[in-house]
Amino acid sequence: MITVSGISKSFKVAKRTSGVKSAFKALFRREYTEVAALNDISFAIKPGEIVGYIGPNGAGKSTTIKVMSGILVPDKGSCSIMGYTPWLDRVKYVQNIGVVFGQRSQLWWDVPVIDSFDLLRDIYDVPEAEYQENLKLLTETLDLGDLIHTPVRQLSLGQRMRCEIAASLLHSPSILFLDEPTIGLDAVSKIAVRQFISRINQEKGVTIILTTHDMNDIEALASRILLIGKGTLLYDGDIGTLRDKYVDETADGSSSIEDIIVRMYKEYQIT
Amino acid sequence: MKLFGKYLLILFKSQMQYRTSFWLMSFGQFFIPFSVFAGLYFMFERFGQIKGWDFYEVALCFGVIHMAFSISECLGRGFDMFSTLVSNGDFDRLLVRPRGTVLQVLGSKFEFTRIGRLLQSLLVLGWAVYGIDVDWTFAKAITLLFMVVSGVFIFTGIFMLVAAMCFWTIQGLEIANIFTDGGREMAQYPLNIYQKWVVRFFTYVIPFGCVNYLPLLYILGKTDGSPLLHMLTPLAGCLFLVPCVLVWRFGVRHYRSTGS
Amino acid sequence: MRAYLSVFRLRLSMGLQYRTAALAGIATQFFWGFLILMVFVAFYSQSSIDSPISLPQIADYIWLQQAFLALIVLWFRDNELFQLITGGNIAYELCRPSELYGFWYAKLLAQRLSGALLRCFPILLVAAFLPEPYRLNLPATFEAAILSFVALLFGLLILVSISMLIYISTFVTMSPAGSLLLFAVLGEFLAGMIIPIPLMPSWMRSIVYALPFRFTSDFPFRIYSGHIPVNEALKLLPLQLAWLAALVAVGKYTMSKALRRVVVQGG
Numbered sequence: 001m002i003t004v005s006g007i008s009k010s011f012k013v014a015k016r017t018s019g020v021k022s023a024f025k026a027l028f029r030r031e032y033t034e035v036a037a038l039n040d041i042s043f044a045i046k047p048g049e050i051v052g053y054i055g056p057n058g059a060g061k062s063t064t065i066k067v068m069s070g071i072l073v074p075d076k077g078s079c080s081i082m083g084y085t086p087w088l089d090r091v092k093y094v095q096n097i098g099v100v101f102g103q104r105s106q107l108w109w110d111v112p113v114i115d116s117f118d119l120l121r122d123i124y125d126v127p128e129a130e131y132q133e134n135l136k137l138l139t140e141t142l143d144l145g146d147l148i149h150t151p152v153r154q155l156s157l158g159q160r161m162r163c164e165i166a167a168s169l170l171h172s173p174s175i176l177f178l179d180e181p182t183i184g185l186d187a188v189s190k191i192a193v194r195q196f197i198s199r200i201n202q203e204k205g206v207t208i209i210l211t212t213h214d215m216n217d218i219e220a221l222a223s224r225i226l227l228i229g230k231g232t233l234l235y236d237g238d239i240g241t242l243r244d245k246y247v248d249e250t251a252d253g254s255s256s257i258e259d260i261i262v263r264m265y266k267e268y269q270i271t
Numbered sequence: 272m273k274l275f276g277k278y279l280l281i282l283f284k285s286q287m288q289y290r291t292s293f294w295l296m297s298f299g300q301f302f303i304p305f306s307v308f309a310g311l312y313f314m315f316e317r318f319g320q321i322k323g324w325d326f327y328e329v330a331l332c333f334g335v336i337h338m339a340f341s342i343s344e345c346l347g348r349g350f351d352m353f354s355t356l357v358s359n360g361d362f363d364r365l366l367v368r369p370r371g372t373v374l375q376v377l378g379s380k381f382e383f384t385r386i387g388r389l390l391q392s393l394l395v396l397g398w399a400v401y402g403i404d405v406d407w408t409f410a411k412a413i414t415l416l417f418m419v420v421s422g423v424f425i426f427t428g429i430f431m432l433v434a435a436m437c438f439w440t441i442q443g444l445e446i447a448n449i450f451t452d453g454g455r456e457m458a459q460y461p462l463n464i465y466q467k468w469v470v471r472f473f474t475y476v477i478p479f480g481c482v483n484y485l486p487l488l489y490i491l492g493k494t495d496g497s498p499l500l501h502m503l504t505p506l507a508g509c510l511f512l513v514p515c516v517l518v519w520r521f522g523v524r525h526y527r528s529t530g531s
Numbered sequence: 532m533r534a535y536l537s538v539f540r541l542r543l544s545m546g547l548q549y550r551t552a553a554l555a556g557i558a559t560q561f562f563w564g565f566l567i568l569m570v571f572v573a574f575y576s577q578s579s580i581d582s583p584i585s586l587p588q589i590a591d592y593i594w595l596q597q598a599f600l601a602l603i604v605l606w607f608r609d610n611e612l613f614q615l616i617t618g619g620n621i622a623y624e625l626c627r628p629s630e631l632y633g634f635w636y637a638k639l640l641a642q643r644l645s646g647a648l649l650r651c652f653p654i655l656l657v658a659a660f661l662p663e664p665y666r667l668n669l670p671a672t673f674e675a676a677i678l679s680f681v682a683l684l685f686g687l688l689i690l691v692s693i694s695m696l697i698y699i700s701t702f703v704t705m706s707p708a709g710s711l712l713l714f715a716v717l718g719e720f721l722a723g724m725i726i727p728i729p730l731m732p733s734w735m736r737s738i739v740y741a742l743p744f745r746f747t748s749d750f751p752f753r754i755y756s757g758h759i760p761v762n763e764a765l766k767l768l769p770l771q772l773a774w775l776a777a778l779v780a781v782g783k784y785t786m787s788k789a790l791r792r793v794v795v796q797g798g
Contacts (some may be wrong), residue, residue: 292708299712
């Protein structure tokens with residue numbers, strides 16, 4: 001379903017120096033440093049999988065998501081998702097995916113949520129019957145109820161996130177990218193979001209790729225994790241194996257997933 | 272097109288959430304060009320004419336340009352405000368939707384308060400049409416309409432170019448005012464009052480001459496070539512949008528390869 | 532006093548950081564000045580009417596306006612202050628041990644000075660070497676140069692007092708855009724920024740002379756070009772100072788009233 005092979009991507013970053021003299025120089029000539037954001041990343045994902053994509057801040061998670069959702073064009077490598085190359089057939093391809101950026105909103109701030117949904121229906125050209133059916137299902141399972149008639153600015157963060165996720169699923173995508181969907185949520189909302197994610201995965205067979213810093217998300221949802229650090233893929237496998245490996249090594253035998261990840265980060269020296 | 276209407280509706284609803292602010296802004300927008308027009312009026316009261324153009328002729332020019340500017344500022348606000356869309360990352364959101372970027376950026380923002388400016392330019396235009404010494408014919412009325420439409424295309428094109436610059440840098444965009452606000456200020460007088468190089472630049476590079484000068488000659492009966500050609504020049508102005516869209520596309524491609 | 536000075540210094544260095552913006556601003560203002568001048572040249576080219584101000588004097592007027600734009604326009608806005616007022620965060624400012632009027636005054640003053648410092652010299656320099664009739668001429672006399680500089684500084688103080696009034700009015704209207712727009716459009720016209728004041732009809736001129744706006748730009752720039760002779764300028768200078776005192780007094784008074792209301796309402 002998803003095959004990523006040998007993706008590399010580097011960015012040019014302008015050097016910033018202090019001092020008036022060098023700043024004046026920078027007006028005319030900037031010096032750049034190349035930063036490798038992704039370095040030869042390869043993996044494959046089967047339909048219906050939930051994959052947790054983890055790594056410290058700045059490791060390249062968002063860049064990978066951007067490449068896979070067709071926003072960014074990589075320098076090297078190939079990627080085939082449902083037969084499309086995301087960055088080449090952008091318009092046709094994105095019809096099949098849903099993306100949630102946890103830190104940004106796709107809903108119109110000042111109008112009721114349902115108005116945003118209606119607009120998205122037109123943007124994605126969703127047939128009316130399918131739209132109504134999806135809307136009904138999402139409203140029930142995400143417990144949106146009256147929320148969808150409230151302007152977004154009056155919603156709490158947890159309520160808003162539920163609406164955001166619903167908005168990304170209105171066009172029944174087969175793949176859902178979730179970029180930090182639980183960021184800033186309280187415990188109740190987090191659990192609600194997690195339950196919903198696993199439910200659409202089981203019932204509708206949506207493939208889910210999830211980035212997060214909350215290891216409880218991973219533990220609750222993902223059977224498989226990808227660990228990325230400094231642009232390189234470091235680990236690809238299931239959580240159980242990981243736990244066995246690291247628990248054995250530690251003397252005190254503590255096995256909280258958070259500890260394991262910290263140990264992994266340390267071992268790979270990526271923090 | 273239907274989608275465009277939808278965008279319009281949802282943005283109108285949003286704006287109506289802040290009604291007082293909306294009316295205050297519209298009111299202010301009415302007065303900005305009003306003070307400029309008052310200045311123009313006082314100048315004519317003192318000097319009587321400018322290089323052979325009288326007050327009503329210039330007022331016609333003024334009305335057309337300001338009308339075109341306010342319409343394109345209302346519709347093309349998404350491009351005008353594009354730097355915020357890029358810097359807060361919301362442009363990524365547009366890229367994961369199955370629609371063209373131009374339509375989506377256009378639909379991201381409308382500035383309905385420009386109705387104030389539009390109203391003001393309409394009044395000036397009405398006054399000029401009424402006071403000017405022209406036998407109005409159907410063809411001349413159509414030409415006037417063409418002038419406004421062409422102006423809208425050109426201003427929108429400029430907004431688009433400036434927005435495309437955001438893909439490379441969002442610093443120093445103030446310079447783009449030369450072409451937007453500067454273009455507007457300049458084109459409110461018939462083009463031939465300026466220095467040669469300015470006239471050339473604003474005829475061949477940014478075709479304001481096709482909006483406010485050549486067709487104006489036709490309306491005033493001052494042409495010495497084919498009137499049909501003069502009448503159609505505004506359509507040539509519309510072509511300006513083509514390279515602008517191409518530059519925009521190029522910018523989007525650059526953005527997607529650098530992700531800056 | 533030290534507190535005001537350090538606010539002033541901080542703002543100044545912040546403003547100086549935006550170099551690219553400054554460069555772009557210089558180019559824009561240069562183009563702008565040229566455009567306006569071309570219109571005046573066109574008006575003057577065929578007119579046989581005696582004009583109350585000569586074309587070289589207009590050129591001085593326009594270039595000085597462009598060079599010192601940051602010191603003379605009202606529409607510079609400090610969004611931080613507006614948000615402070617409308618967002619209710621004013622409580623923080625009230626906790627500070629300095630008087631709010633002076634504090635904000637210093638902040639606005641520094642913002643404008645930093646804006647102007649970077650931009651004025653390149654514009655003045657290039658404008659001074661343009662061909663006639665676009666050239667910026669040397670000041671009429673040495674005394675005129677000194678006096679116009681002094682008048683410009685007092686004008687700046689007047690301008691900041693006026694913009695303080697705009698911010699204070701936001702306490703009441705809660706809509707920064709509205710107050711600012713109305714003040715800015717009117718003020719710009721009354722300061723001679725749209726057309727020079729000598730070119731206005733006489734009834735308009737009598738209104739303009741009765742108001743403080745002209746002291747911010749029209750007055751110093753006309754002293755520079757000699758359009759207002761030195762001895763007459765000396766007579767007008769006390770009036771300028773009187774306006775300044777009056778505006779500051781009104782500003783302090785209305786601000787203390789507005790703040791009292793805020794405190795009573797509990798923020």
